[in-house]
Each structure stands twice: as C-alpha cells, then as structure tokens.
Amino acid sequence: MNEFDVLEKIASNLTSRKSSAALSNYMVLCNNIRHLNASLEQTISKLDSIFNKFHKSTQDHAIVKSEYSPSSPSNNVIPVVARILLNDIAIFTKLLNFTKADERNGITIETVSKLSRNFEDYNNLATATRQYIDSVVSDSYQVSLLSPKAINYHVLVSLNSFHKFSTKSLYAALFNPEIESALAEFNTLRFNDWANSHITECAHSTFAKKVDFLMSTHGHTAAVDISDKFKNIFKFTSEFTHIGYVSTFYSTTVGAEVIFGDDIGPYLPSTENHSELKYEILETAINALLYIYFPSLKKCINDILIPASADPLVQDLSCLQEDLKKSLASRNAEYFFFVKHGLVGSKEHILLTCMCGATRAWESPHSPGNLYCASCGSGFRILEIAGDPGYIITSAGPIKVIGSSVPEFSDLPREKQKEILAQVEKLRAGAPAT
Numbered sequence: 266m267n268e269f270d271v272l273e274k275i276a277s278n279l280t281s282r283k284s285s286a287a288l289s290n291y292m293v294l295c296n297n298i299r300h301l302n303a304s305l306e307q308t309i310s311k312l313d314s315i316f317n318k319f320h321k322s323t324q325d326h327a328i329v330k331s332e333y334s335p336s337s338p339s340n341n342v343i344p345v346v347a348r349i350l351l352n353d354i355a356i357f358t359k360l361l362n363f364t365k366a367d368e369r370n371g372i373t374i375e376t377v378s379k380l381s382r383n384f385e386d387y388n389n390l391a392t393a394t395r396q397y398i399d400s401v402v403s404d405s406y407q408v409s410l411l412s413p414k415a416i417n418y419h420v421l422v423s424l425n426s427f428h429k430f431s432t433k434s435l436y437a438a439l440f441n442p443e444i445e446s447a448l449a450e451f452n453t454l455r456f457n458d459w460a461n462s463h464i465t466e467c468a469h470s471t472f473a474k475k476v477d478f479l480m481s482t483h484g485h486t487a488a489v490d491i492s493d494k495f496k497n498i499f500k501f502t503s504e505f506t507h508i509g510y511v512s513t514f515y516s517t518t519v520g521a522e523v524i525f526g527d528d529i530g531p532y533l534p535s536t537e538n539h540s541e542l543k544y545e546i547l548e549t550a551i552n553a554l555l556y557i558y559f560p561s562l563k564k565c566i567n568d569i570l571i572p573a574s575a576d577p578l579v580q581d582l583s584c585l586q587e588d589l590k591k592s593l594a595s596r597n598a599e600y601f602f603f604v605k606h607g608l609v610g611s612k613e614h615i616l617l618t619c620m621c622g623a624t625r626a627w628e629s630p631h632s633p634g635n636l637y638c639a640s641c642g643s644g645f646r647i648l649e650i651a652g653d654p655g656y657i658i659t660s661a662g663p664i665k666v667i668g669s670s671v672p673e674f675s676d677l678p679r680e681k682q683k684e685i686l687a688q689v690e691k692l693r694a695g696a697p698a699t
Contacts (some may be wrong), residue, residue: 291537293642294544297596299366300641301547305593308554309357311585316350319566319578323347328574342411345420346565349404360397360550362388364543369530377524377531382539384516390539391512394546395589398499401553405561406475409482411568414466421451421465472499477687478556483560491556498549551593559586562676598643602655605668606649615667617645643672658689 322328323343326335372380405414425448428440440448450464458577460467467477473496480492504661505512522533559582566582602617610614617625623640636645655671656663661675663685674682 270465281338289590289638290428290639290642291525291529291532291540292529293637293639294537294540295366297362297642298540298544298547300596301551301592302361302364302366302543304589305357305547306361306587308585309354310580313354315578315581315585316347317355318581319350319570320347322570322574322578325574328571330569330571332641333569339411340396341414342413342416343569346408346411346569349407354402354403356396356400360393360546363393364547364550365541367532367536372532373530373613374524374528377533380533380536381522382535384513385517386539387512387542388505390543390546391502393500395427395502395506397550398495398502398553399549400473401558402475402479402495405479405557406469408565409428409479409561411565412466414464417451418465418467421448421458424448425451426632466468472496479557479561481693482564483556485556488556491552494549495553498546499617509626546594548596551589555586555589555593596641596643598641600643600644601648603650603654603664603666605654606651608668609647609649613668617667619643619645656685658692662686663689680681 272291305603323333329340329343331337332342332350367380388472403419407419422442428436428448431439449461454462454465459465469478474567476495480486480488485491503509505516522535524531524533525537526532562577562584566578567576570578599621600620609631610629612629614629615631616624617627617636618624619638619640619641621638621641621643622639623634624644625638627635633697636647638645650666653670654666655669656674657666658664665671665673674685677685
C-alpha cells in the first residue's frame with residue numbers, strides 16, 4: 266500500500282460510524298458499577314480520615330523521624346505531602362461522580378433518549394479518568410521518593426504552566442514573592458535541564474517510566490498485564506481528553522439507535538457501551554490504588570514517622586486495601602453448585618444463591634445461558650450428584666446438595682451439626698468416618 270491507499274481506507278471508515286451494539290448484560294453492568302462505585306466511595310472516605318490522622322501525627326515533633334524534624338531542611342516536605350494528599354481526595358471524588366451507575370427510574374420508550382451517551386459524556390468520563398490515573402501515579406511517585414528535588418520539579422513545572430495564563434485574581438491568590446523567586450530561579454534553567462538541575466530532578470519523566478518504577482519498587486514486577494492496563498488507560502483517556510481523531514469521531518457521530526429492554530426498562534446501545542467503559546475504568550482505578558497508591562502511602566508514612574506511630578496508620582491502610590481487594594474479587598467470579606441428578610431438565614425452579622447474597626431462580630427448561638448472577642455478574646457451574654447425597658463438604662463447611670431431602674445444614678439441631686463436623690474432622694485426619 267502507498268500513502269493514498271491508506272488515506273482512502275481512513276476516509277472510507279471515518280465517514281460514518283457503524284451502529285452501536287450492546288455486547289454486555291446492561292443490568293449486570295449497572296449492578297457491578299454500583300458495587301465498585303460504592304466500594305471506591307467508602308475507600309475515599311476512609312482514606313480522608315487516615316490522611317487527617319497522618320497530618321496530625323506529623324505536627325507532633327516527638328514522633329517524626331529526625332531527618333524530617335523542624336530543624337531539618339527536609340521538614341518542608343511534610344506540608345507539601347499534606348497538600349498532595351488533600352488534592353488526591355478532590356480528584357478521586359471527581360472520578361467517583363462520573364462513574365455512578367445509570368438510573369433508569371421513570372424511563373419509558375418515549376423518554377429513553379435521555380439515556381443516549383454522546384461526546385460530552387465520553388469526554389467528561391475520560392477527562393476525569395485521565396486526571397485520576399495521572400494523579401495516582403505522579404503523586405505516588407513523589408510521596409514514595411520524598412525527594413526535595415523531585416517535589417520541586419513537579420510543583421515548579423505545574424506553577425510554570427499555571428502562571429502563563431492565570432488571571433490577576435488567580436495570580437494574586439497564589440503567587441507571593443517567595444513563590445515568584447523560586448519560579449524565577451526555575452526559569453533560568455533551559456528546558457532540557459528541568460529534569461536534572463541544581464534545584465530539580467525527575468529520573469522518570471514519563472507516565473510509563475513512573476509506572477514501571479513504582480511497580481518495581483513495590484514488588485509487582487511480575488504483574489505486567491496490570492502495568493500495561495495502567496499505561497493503556499492513560500493513552501486511551503488522553504485520546505479523548507486531547508480530542509483525537511478517533512475519539513471525537515466515535516463520540517460525535519449521531520444516528521438512530523435501536524431500543525433494547527430488560528426487566529427494569531428500555532435502554533440504548535450507547536448507554537450500555539458507556540457503562541461498559543465505566544466498569545473497566547472503575548476496575549482499573551481500584552487496581553491503581555491497590556498496586557501503586559497504597560504501597561506508596563505506606564512507604565511515605567514509614568519514612569516520616571517513627572515505627573510506633575507509623576504502624577497503626579499502615580495497619581489501617583492494609584485493612585482498607587484488603588477490603589478493596591475482596592470487593593473487586595467478588596465481581597464476575599465463578600461459583601460451583603451441587604445439584605441432585607435429575608433436577609436439571611425437570612419442571613422445578615432451581616434456586617441458586619450467589620456468594621454476593623443474591624438468589625437466582627433458574628427456571629425450567631434450565632437454559633445454560635441463564636447461569637449467571639444478575640447482581641454481580643458471576644458465572645455459575647452445575648455439578649450433578651447421583652442419588653440423594655445430602656451434604657457436600659467444601660472449604661466453607663458442609664453444604665446441602667440442591668434437591669436433596671435433607672434440611673439446610675444451618676437448620677439442623679446444634680448437636681447434629683457438631684456430629685457431622687466431627688466426622689469431617691476425622692476424614693481430614695485420615696480416619697474412617699463412623
């Protein structure tokens with residue numbers, strides 16, 4: 266192909282967009298989004314509380330390590346870190362607001378156009394995501410290093426850009442003589458020297474380099490797919506934020522949409538497509554906290570405070586981290602159900618209770634296409650057991666085989682439960698059951 270062949274293919278494909286298609290279960294998507302958004306909201310609230318405790322701790326000179334004491338020049342790192350963390354809460358909250366599940370109360374065929382998603386919707390979501398992932402990585406980099414030169418670099422580059430177009434009121438609110446003198450010193454540097462000078466330093470100047478450095482620092486070098494996901498979402502959202510060819514074409518091309526429907530009501534393909542992106546963003550945003558942000562915060566706290574004061578805060582972060590991991594793992598999992606042979610294919614409804622607490626009535630004729638949880642999106646696998654098996658012993662304890670004539674294990678008399686559990690322990694020890 267020559268340049269004109271390529272140009273022809275681009276022109277023919279950027280003239281009209283193909284019709285949107287809904288490729289996921291919209292109701293499940295909304296439930297998953299609602300779950301992860303709520304988990305992220307709780308995390309942000311608890312992080313804010315931990316940040317406040319950390320800030321108060323840094324004001325107590327007796328528990329701050331000597332290298333960050335008031336008599337040390339490095340003490341000035343502390344208020345900058347406090348400002349960074351406060352900024353993060355604002356940026357995280359913005360993403361939270363743009364990744365809420367769609368609300369369809371009162372939506373009818375006549376009003377379904379309200380659910381259509383266009384350029385503004387995609388651009389707002391992508392911009393909030395770009396700010397989030399950039400802040401997580403850049404701020405984690407700074408609080409992980411706690412290097413005066415590195416902090417100077419990131420702050421002065423930001424100030425240099427800000428003051429170029431700031432209004433008089435903005436300038437007066439931020440730029441005092443001290444800041445102006447620091448910026449003047451920075452402006453004596455050539456652009457090529459910004460990342461390595463007598464006052465600034467940035468050994469990892471790009472987003473990708475910062476990701477690789479942080480993942481390596483925190484022991485996640487094997488998680489290449491996660492690292493790539495961070496880099497890819499940065500590129501993807503940059504395409505929307507910077508108004509690239511493809512992103513603008515995709516989100517501004519308007520056409521008639523077919524109307525889909527489910528148990529809740531009507532919706533449009535663009536609604537589902539937008540929600541699918543929201544879910545992917547939420548999942549990646551949470552992983553960025555787990556793999557980069559939390560480990561960097563722990564390192565920062567351990568570096569600044571003495572162990573006796575740092576340990577409780579680090580433990581709070583670890584608990585928060587574990588809760589977030591469980592919340593993420595509870596979505597789109599796979600669970601096995603033990604069913605009495607002959608029940609599948611009968612006229613009976615089979616009740617399948619997911620680990621998330623939702624129960625699905627698997628109706629006859631028991632189509633395999635309905636083996637999923639509408640609440641969390643987890644898939645169900647059926648294992649049929651011959652006869653009247655009673656209970657199956659799992660890692661969670663005895664579980665009734667669905668369709669067996671025995672009562673639920675929890676409904677058995679206490680003594681009978683103890684008897685069965687004692688038999689289980691004998692089996693685990695290798696002794697024959699009685």
